[in-house]
Amino acid sequence: MRSRSTAARAPAIADLVARAAVCTAPLLALIIFRVVTTPSPSHLVILGRSLDPGCIVRRLLHLPCPACGISRSVVYTLHGDLVSAVEVNGAGPIAVLGAAILALGCLVVGARWLAGRMPLSSTRRFVTLAPSVYAALLLAALLGQWAIRVAAM
Numbered sequence: 001m002r003s004r005s006t007a008a009r010a011p012a013i014a015d016l017v018a019r020a021a022v023c024t025a026p027l028l029a030l031i032i033f034r035v036v037t038t039p040s041p042s043h044l045v046i047l048g049r050s051l052d053p054g055c056i057v058r059r060l061l062h063l064p065c066p067a068c069g070i071s072r073s074v075v076y077t078l079h080g081d082l083v084s085a086v087e088v089n090g091a092g093p094i095a096v097l098g099a100a101i102l103a104l105g106c107l108v109v110g111a112r113w114l115a116g117r118m119p120l121s122s123t124r125r126f127v128t129l130a131p132s133v134y135a136a137l138l139l140a141a142l143l144g145q146w147a148i149r150v151a152a153m
Contacts, residue, residue, distance in 0.1 A: 013114075015124070023106030023127055026099035026134075034078040041084070044071050063153070066146035070095065090145035095138055102134045 038045040043052045057065035073092020076085035085092045109126045112118040 024103040027103035030099055037075045039076050039079050064149055066142040091141040094141040098134045102130055
C-alpha cells in the first residue's frame with residue numbers, strides 16, 4: 001500500500017514529466033533530423049530525397065522571409081558545418097544550441113526536484129517558462145538575421 005506522500009506525489013510527477021517532455025522534444029527532433037538529413041546548399045535532403053518546397057513569401061514579395069533557409073541551416077549545424085549554417089540562415093545554430101540547452105536544463109531541474117533539492121513550484125515554473133524564453137530568443141534571432149539580410153540587398 002502506498003503512503004500518503006507517495007500517492008500525493010504521483011500526480012505531481014506525471015505533471016512534471018509532461019512538462020519536461022515539452023522541453024526535451026525539440027532535442028529528440030534534432031537528433032532524428034540529424035540522422036535522416038544530408039546537407040545541401042540549395043535543397044533540404046531527407047532520406048536521400050531532395051525537397052524544395054519553395055517559400056511563398058519569397059515568391060510573393062521577392063524578399064526572403066525570416067525563416068528562409070532555417071531547415072538547411074539546422075542540418076548544416078547538426079553535421080558540424082557552422083560556416084555554411086550561418087551563410088544559409090544565422091538563426092540555425094542558435095536554434096540547435098537553444099534546444100540543447102533547454103533540454104539539458106529541464107533534465108537537470110527535473111533531477112533536482114526528484115532528489116528533493118528543488119521545490120515543485122520552482123520546477124514547474126522553469127519547465128513552463130523555459131520553452132517560451134527559447135521561442136522568444138529564437139524569434140529574435142530569426143528577425144535579426146532577416147533584417148540584416150534584407151538591409152544588405
